[in-house]
Amino acid sequence: MSYIILYALLGVGLFVLGLYALIIHAHLLRKILAINVMGTGVFLVLVALAARHQDAPPDPVPHAMVITGIVVAVSATALALILMLKVYAATGKTELHDGKPD
Amino acid sequence: MTGDLLGIPWAVLLILLPLIGGLACFLLPSLSKSLGLLCALAILVAVGGLGWQLAENGAQRYAIGGWGAPLGIDLYADGLSLLMLVMAALVGLGVSVYSSAYFNGDKARHFWPLWLFLWAALNALFLSADIFNLYVTLELLGLAAVALVALAGGADALNAAMRYLLVSLLGSLFYLLGVALIYHGFGSVDIAILAQRIEPSPAAWSAVGLMSAGLLLKTALFPMHFWLPAAHASAPAPVSALLSALVVKAPFYILLRLWLEIFSPTGAAPGQLLGQLLGLLGAAAVLWGGIQALRQTRLKLLIAYSTVAQLGYLFLAFPLGTSIAWKGVFYLLLSHALAKAAMFMAAGNILYFCGHDRITDLDGVAQRLPLTLAAFSLAGVSIMGLPPSGGFVAKWLLLETALRSGQWWWAAILILGGLLAAAYIFQVIGHAFTQADAPAETGLVPARMEWTAVMFAFAAILLGFFATDAFELIGIGAPTSGVSGG
Numbered sequence A: 001m002s003y004i005i006l007y008a009l010l011g012v013g014l015f016v017l018g019l020y021a022l023i024i025h026a027h028l029l030r031k032i033l034a035i036n037v038m039g040t041g042v043f044l045v046l047v048a049l050a051a052r053h054q055d056a057p058p059d060p061v062p063h064a065m066v067i068t069g070i071v072v073a074v075s076a077t078a079l080a081l082i083l084m085l086k087v088y089a090a091t092g093k094t095e096l097h098d099g100k101p102d
Numbered sequence B: 001m002t003g004d005l006l007g008i009p010w011a012v013l014l015i016l017l018p019l020i021g022g023l024a025c026f027l028l029p030s031l032s033k034s035l036g037l038l039c040a041l042a043i044l045v046a047v048g049g050l051g052w053q054l055a056e057n058g059a060q061r062y063a064i065g066g067w068g069a070p071l072g073i074d075l076y077a078d079g080l081s082l083l084m085l086v087m088a089a090l091v092g093l094g095v096s097v098y099s100s101a102y103f104n105g106d107k108a109r110h111f112w113p114l115w116l117f118l119w120a121a122l123n124a125l126f127l128s129a130d131i132f133n134l135y136v137t138l139e140l141l142g143l144a145a146v147a148l149v150a151l152a153g154g155a156d157a158l159n160a161a162m163r164y165l166l167v168s169l170l171g172s173l174f175y176l177l178g179v180a181l182i183y184h185g186f187g188s189v190d191i192a193i194l195a196q197r198i199e200p201s202p203a204a205w206s207a208v209g210l211m212s213a214g215l216l217l218k219t220a221l222f223p224m225h226f227w228l229p230a231a232h233a234s235a236p237a238p239v240s241a242l243l244s245a246l247v248v249k250a251p252f253y254i255l256l257r258l259w260l261e262i263f264s265p266t267g268a269a270p271g272q273l274l275g276q277l278l279g280l281l282g283a284a285a286v287l288w289g290g291i292q293a294l295r296q297t298r299l300k301l302l303i304a305y306s307t308v309a310q311l312g313y314l315f316l317a318f319p320l321g322t323s324i325a326w327k328g329v330f331y332l333l334l335s336h337a338l339a340k341a342a343m344f345m346a347a348g349n350i351l352y353f354c355g356h357d358r359i360t361d362l363d364g365v366a367q368r369l370p371l372t373l374a375a376f377s378l379a380g381v382s383i384m385g386l387p388p389s390g391g392f393v394a395k396w397l398l399l400e401t402a403l404r405s406g407q408w409w410w411a412a413i414l415i416l417g418g419l420l421a422a423a424y425i426f427q428v429i430g431h432a433f434t435q436a437d438a439p440a441e442t443g444l445v446p447a448r449m450e451w452t453a454v455m456f457a458f459a460a461i462l463l464g465f466f467a468t469d470a471f472e473l474i475g476i477g478a479p480t481s482g483v484s485g486g
Helices: A003-024 A028-050 A060-091 B002-007 B010-027 B029-057 B079-102 B105-127 B131-150 B154-186 B191-197 B202-219 B228-234 B237-247 B249-266 B269-295 B299-314 B323-354 B370-384 B390-404 B408-432 B447-465 B467-474
Strands: B060-063 B074-077
Touching: A003 A028, A003 B154, A028 A060, A028 B154, A060 B131, A060 B154, B002 B029, B010 B029, B010 B060, B010 B074, B010 B105, B029 B060, B029 B074, B029 B079, B029 B105, B029 B467, B074 B079, B074 B105, B079 B105, B079 B237, B079 B249, B079 B323, B079 B447, B079 B467, B105 B131, B105 B237, B105 B249, B131 B154, B131 B202, B131 B237, B131 B249, B154 B191, B154 B202, B154 B228, B191 B249, B202 B249, B202 B269, B228 B237, B228 B299, B237 B249, B237 B299, B237 B323, B249 B323, B269 B299, B269 B408, B299 B323, B299 B390, B299 B408, B323 B370, B323 B390, B323 B447, B323 B467, B370 B390, B370 B408, B370 B447, B390 B408, B390 B447, B447 B467
Parallel strands: none
Antiparallel strands: B060 B074
16 A cells, blocks of 8 residues: 555544544534544645655645645634634533524 | 627626725725625626626636636636626625615624625635635635624524534535545546546545535535524524525535536436435425424524525426426526525514514514515515416426426425425414504614515516526526436
8 A cells, every 4th residue: 555545544534533523522622623633634635645656746736725725724713713712702601502592 | 899898807807896895895994885885786787797798708718817727727607607696796786785774883894894705705606617716715605604694793693603614614624525536536626627537436426425415514405404594593684695595505506516517417327316315305405494494483593494495496406407407496596595685684674673583473563564574475475486486487497397207206395395385484474464552663674674675575576577588698608518408
């Protein structure tokens, strides 16, 4: 097995791990971290698969995509964090309440 | 002169106008209302320009900065993009007029930049020619939409916004993983290039699965609709109108593009299976959304569940798969956008006037807000799918295809869904017509807010009369050329 596939599978593993954490943890900060781990997994897949052959130079396009993706992830995380603080200020909880409004 | 006007890159203007407008509103908050309205009008003109360009020259492709695909970013406009852009421009203008009366002070200062950024993301999404650019615009759209939901303040809205953000990010990541696999397998993200290169393979099918899962989550197809009612119901009224009319349609548009141009023409067996599955989930959404809407005690939640049901109809075309069924879906996109915008605006007026939206306490609304109730009822006609509304034309096309292809069970779902819609809409109207004890007071709701709701409801009805012209426009660039006719 080439190291390209190894890295790609590692990325998929991170994605699945993040998804699992997102589902089972109630604390919002953990959920936000889980989303970030998932994102990192996707970026790892993109970067790993950019090298089509072990010896050839890697394709630069996925690298550009990852940079764009990181910018998006940072802004999304910033929004998520401030929203979390607002939720905490309004409800005193760091979890989402389950029921419908009222 | 006409040559000069035809040469203007209207597609680029459609993205730049709201972007610059949003920045200007952010920098000059005192002028944000007039700037926002001006921007909305300018966008309508630009959409007109693009439509004219398309009618004269057919589908347009524009390479940003002169760098074409595969290296640069391409914009592409055909009849389907035009339909979505027209929809966004019409709803956008109406929502801008409505919001200029609805939001004041601090809220207005936050609303206008966010709304124009959201509009820029929407227009960019409808014009994107590659699947990675679609990811970026989808994220921008999601972030702006979440911030707008949170604008309502209060525990419920913040909770709904947080859940909406998490769901939105999760959906995007699934989509992006699919993009990674597609790029690895076929060496391009350009939709037109992919359409030629794609072949059925395990990698392609896992990519299809991942991208579809992400997009379905964002389109809130049953059973992944859990986040939608709270988010759409707790947002401020004009934002609810935007979310239900435009924002949920964006991921559906991407799904449609991928399906029509990349996945469907390969015609492999798993595609047929996926189509049937989407149809089944759509049918479940129609029924479940309708039943839940009937059970709601709050008007805005009822309308939000109605959106869940109406989104279900969009997926009934996947198992049918003919170009007539797709036409029905295109028409439903437009008519639902207009009707649902009218409904949420009407609900906003009622909330503004009564201070609550409990359905059982709506007595006397018919006397006090006759225009608003007229808007709600007319929009209801289109949602139920009664003639001569736009909703009727759309559902008729779907019904006809279902019966002609012998798949009568989809027709049964269409009729059941219409009955459920009639039940929940008449429930509201019935309560609103109940006589109230208190004397009527009028003039509390700004006239602009009542009239925009009425205009939208009328437009949704009138849409039924212009079906043939609309289909001619949508046909530019033949977005459904990949599927069988008849």
